[in-house]
Amino acid sequence: xxxxxxxxxxxxxxxxxxxxxxxxxxxxxxxxxxxxxxxxxxxxxxxxxxxxxxxxxxxxxxxxxxxxxxxxxxxxxxxxxxxxxxxxxxxxxxxxxxxxxxxxxxxxxxxxxxxxxxxxxxxxxxxxxxxxxxxxxxxxxxxxxxxxxxxxxxxxxxxxxxxxxxxxxxxxxxxxxxxxxxxxxxxxxxxxxxxxxxxxxxxxxxxxxxxxxxxxxxxxxxxxxxxxxxxxxxxxxxxxxxxxxxxxxxxxxx
Amino acid sequence: xxxxxxxxxxxxxxxxxxxxxxxxxxxxxxxxxxxxxxxxxxxxxxxxxxxxxxxxxxxxxxxxxxxxxxxxxxxxxxxxxxxxxxxxxxxxxxxxxxxxxxxxxxxxxxxxxxxxxxxxxxxxxxxxxxxxxxxxxxxxxxxxxxxxxxxxxxxxxxxxxxxxxxxxxxxxxxxxxxxxxxxxxxxxxxxxxxxxxxxxxxxxxxxxxxxxxxxxxxxxxxxxxxxxxxxxxxxxxxxxxxxxxxxxxxxxxxxxxxxxxxx
Numbered sequence: 124x125x126x127x128x129x130x131x132x133x134x135x136x137x138x139x140x141x142x143x144x145x146x147x148x149x150x151x152x153x154x155x156x157x158x159x160x161x162x163x164x165x166x167x168x169x170x171x172x173x174x175x176x177x178x179x180x181x182x183x184x185x186x187x188x189x190x191x192x193x194x195x196x197x198x199x200x201x202x203x204x205x206x207x208x209x210x211x212x213x214x215x216x217x218x219x220x221x222x223x224x225x226x227x228x229x230x231x232x233x234x235x236x237x238x239x240x241x242x243x244x245x246x247x248x249x250x251x252x253x254x255x256x257x258x259x260x261x262x263x264x265x266x267x268x269x270x271x272x273x274x275x276x277x278x279x280x281x282x283x284x285x286x287x288x289x290x291x292x293x294x295x296x297x298x299x300x301x302x303x304x305x306x307x308x309x310x311x312x313x314x315x316x317x318x319x320x321x322x323x324x325x326x327x328x329x330x331x332x333x334x335x336x337x338x339x340x341x342x343x344x345x346x347x348x349x350x351x352x353x354x355x356x357x358x359x360x361x362x363x364x365x366x367x368x369x370x371x372x373x374x375x376x377x
Numbered sequence: 378x379x380x381x382x383x384x385x386x387x388x389x390x391x392x393x394x395x396x397x398x399x400x401x402x403x404x405x406x407x408x409x410x411x412x413x414x415x416x417x418x419x420x421x422x423x424x425x426x427x428x429x430x431x432x433x434x435x436x437x438x439x440x441x442x443x444x445x446x447x448x449x450x451x452x453x454x455x456x457x458x459x460x461x462x463x464x465x466x467x468x469x470x471x472x473x474x475x476x477x478x479x480x481x482x483x484x485x486x487x488x489x490x491x492x493x494x495x496x497x498x499x500x501x502x503x504x505x506x507x508x509x510x511x512x513x514x515x516x517x518x519x520x521x522x523x524x525x526x527x528x529x530x531x532x533x534x535x536x537x538x539x540x541x542x543x544x545x546x547x548x549x550x551x552x553x554x555x556x557x558x559x560x561x562x563x564x565x566x567x568x569x570x571x572x573x574x575x576x577x578x579x580x581x582x583x584x585x586x587x588x589x590x591x592x593x594x595x596x597x598x599x600x601x602x603x604x605x606x607x608x609x610x611x612x613x614x615x616x617x618x619x620x621x622x623x624x625x626x627x628x629x630x631x632x633x634x635x636x637x638x639x640x
Contacts (some may be wrong), residue, residue: 145584146583146591157583160620288580292409317419339584344611344614344615345615346611348385348612348617352608360388
């Protein structure tokens with residue numbers, strides 16, 4: 124039996140990683156098999172090599188592996204261009220258009236690609252995404268905390284910002300930010316708050332939430348349960364499961 | 378996929394057998410928002426939605442500042458919902474003079490079936506000397522002691538305690554926590570008949586349930602959700618959708634804790 128909610132994962136990846144936890148997989152084929160088992164109809168994916176080695180190399184590997192694979196949509200890892208190791212925004216945009224890439228992510232934390240998540244470093248990328256309505260995905264632990272949302276959303280009110288890997292302890296900051304910024308969305312896999320999904324829907328509407336899994340690093344089944352068992356309407360579940368992501372991707376102006 | 382998996386994908390309660398959540402809390406928590414104040418009624422609504430029949434609870438207050446206040450909350454929850462709530466007596470080792478009395482006071486109430494310790498929140502080690510009367514009581518009763526175990530040091534402490542109290546049933550909450558400690562915990566579970574692990578994790582790795590079952594078998598892993606810290610739905614789905622047999626799922630979902638608590 125398939126799920127009635129038509130899940131489409133907004134946060135998945137594949138490729139070899141420096142550390143592979145026991146029980147997890149890394150191949151594209153295994154991701155597709157797991158998606159089929161879990162009744163996930165498609166996924167927005169980045170390549171682990173783009174995160175853990177080099178964005179240009181990993182993004183190219185991603186495009187090569189996704190050729191002819193309709194269930195997986197490419198998401199590129201981006202890097203500020205100033206050092207010359209990554210394309211400047213105008214060239215990046217052209218390349219994204221050529222490869223059909225409609226979403227980006229970045230990994231600026233000190234333990235990852237190690238640069239400031241600030242205007243002086245990332246402003247050109249933020250402006251590019253804002254101007255072209257490109258959904259910008261970022262893990263909460265990559266921004267140095269959820270407080271960074273305030274600065275980013277106030278400077279870029281039309282940037283579709285999707286914060287991923289949120290946790291269950293952040294509501295006292297999350298609620299005011301959700302209330303203040305309508306361009307701020309959250310991916311749901313980390314948000315394990317009891318009855319939390321339903322609470323967010325009641326306060327801010329289901330259109331602010333996007334289903335994601337974090338596979339293969341985190342559990343796809345857990346992410347599904349959070350939505351399927353949420354105390355919200357079936358229509359709200361379908362919005363979160365895939366409708367909201369499709370709407371964001373449909374708004375991209377390349 | 379099994380019928381259980383299909384139910385989880387479609388948000389239908391898992392039914393046909395008894396699901397007992399072995400690791401729960403109750404009430405508010407100082408460090409973050411718990412919707413509805415984490416009342417037992419709010420928890421029961423989530424249990425009904427997912428198919429959980431019973432929860433084994435310790436109050437947040439008990440693992441925080443006031444275990445007597447918390448144990449009283451658990452007593453009240455048992456009184457209001459005797460068919461849905463099982464209590465853990467919780468003690469704070471920093472008040473050693475009260476431990477024997479509190480154990481007696483709570484175990485006198487029908488519905489308390491185990492002991493909960495949260496050494497980290499009480500700024501002590503798992504094998505801190507003031508816990509000795511607690512382990513002795515668990516050994517005498519042959520009851521479970523659910524211990525917050527996070528990190529390799531905690532796992533090693535349980536490794537040292539388990540043979541000293543062979544009749545006590547040690548449940549390592551979170552099965553050690555982080556993945557590296559979990560690997561160590563699985564070795565400890567395999568070496569001691571009276572040591573178990575549970576599934577309460579906020580960021581479980583993909584394939585985690587299958588891996589645990591592969592390493593120690595389905596009889597040593599308990600269904601625990603940490604509600605109302607977390608919603609129970611994601612742990613229900615992890616088990617229901619795992620690539621293990623239905624019989625193994627039933628062990629995890631309720632048979633194991635039922636045997637430990639002699640329900």
